[in-house]
Amino acid sequence: MTTDLFKLRDIMIGVVTKMEFEITRIPPKEAGRIVGINRYGDTTLYIDVLGEDVAISELKKHFDSFRLLTEEKGIVEIGNPHDDDPLFILDPVDGSTNYIRGIGYASISLAVAFGKPPLTLNDIVVGVVKQMFFDKTYSAIKGEGAWVNKGRAHPSQADDITKAIIDIDIIKNIPPEKRRILYPIFEKVYDIRRLGSNALSLANVADGTLDAAIDLRTKLRVFDCAAAQLIAKESGAKIKMPDYPINIDVRVNYVAAATQKLLGEILEIIPTEFLKLLENQ
Incomplete structure (x- = not known):
């Protein structure tokens, strides 16, 4: 070894x-x-x-x-x-x-x-x-x-959602009850992106290219973000996600942000019933 x-x-x-x-x-x-x-x-x-x-x-x-x-x-x-x-x-x-x-x-x-x-x-x-x-x-x-x-790698210092650029992974067949999670974010955020590579989006939070990244679809698997979540954490970015088991059948959700304040603002917008997706089960 x-x-x-x-x-x-x-x-x-x-x-x-x-x-x-x-x-x-x-x-x-x-x-x-x-x-x-x-x-x-x-x-x-x-x-x-x-x-x-x-x-x-x-x-x-x-x-x-x-x-x-x-x-x-x-x-x-x-x-x-x-x-x-x-x-x-x-x-x-x-x-x-x-x-x-x-x-x-x-x-x-x-x-x-x-x-x-x-x-x-x-x-x-x-x-x-x-x-x-x-x-x-x-x-x-x-x-x-x-x-x-x-x-x-260092994240941006963004701490105001109204000035933040956020990657949000949303696909056309996302269930309506999850789609509505995003509406308040759309209304407050400066701008959004849907870039199509979750690992790279998290890495871009780590280097300041993006201010935050969100995926609450319960669709990702651990290999989609295993490396990138460590990169985000070690850069100093803040990430809210459970400590998922490394298991191919597990589905993953996360919210990552450049600063604790920005993360808090995002989490405040997400409906309470969906915050459980980001807690250890």
Whole structure:
């Protein structure tokens, strides 16, 4: 096991960089080819399978034994992993529709935790998010801070919702009772975005590009935000979300903001019955 977390971070950056290289070699039409249906009934795209295969191949160069949690393959065990071996959490492409259509907002996410299962998000010690199309890599080490490439990541100082730019993930089939959560936010916020990559949106809260990010759809899974939530926390941003178990079946909600004051303003607007989505169950 690599105990030097800085060295481990550099290995993980190398893995996602190799993944991006291999994925971006594929023409968009081929990248978006449907190759199967996963356990949830969602389509599996060629870039998802390719990304997972590249990640496994690269991680094998550094680790004899490890576990990998991915959307398509579930839990993959390499070698004979024990509790002190790493558990990697991977999202090969977050924002695949953006990527296939050439919209420059997509990312690759890789996080790692150690310990005896069951593990939770609080056990994640390193997170890496690679922004595709751009030479920008976000990373964090628990207790050590967050970075954008080689510079430190810091959130904006936004503390007034009427001046904030917020990413809100909302899709057309969101249930009406959840859709109404957002109406008061729309009325107060300076402006909103729906960018299409949750990992990157959280990373953009970490570096000040966005002032806040919200997803209350109960749709995300842990690999969508495992790395990015650590990056946001370590940057100094504030995030309200349960300490979810690292489990492929768990659905995730969060509110992240640049400052505690802005987070408080957002939480005050959300109807009380929905705040339970952000509490440990």
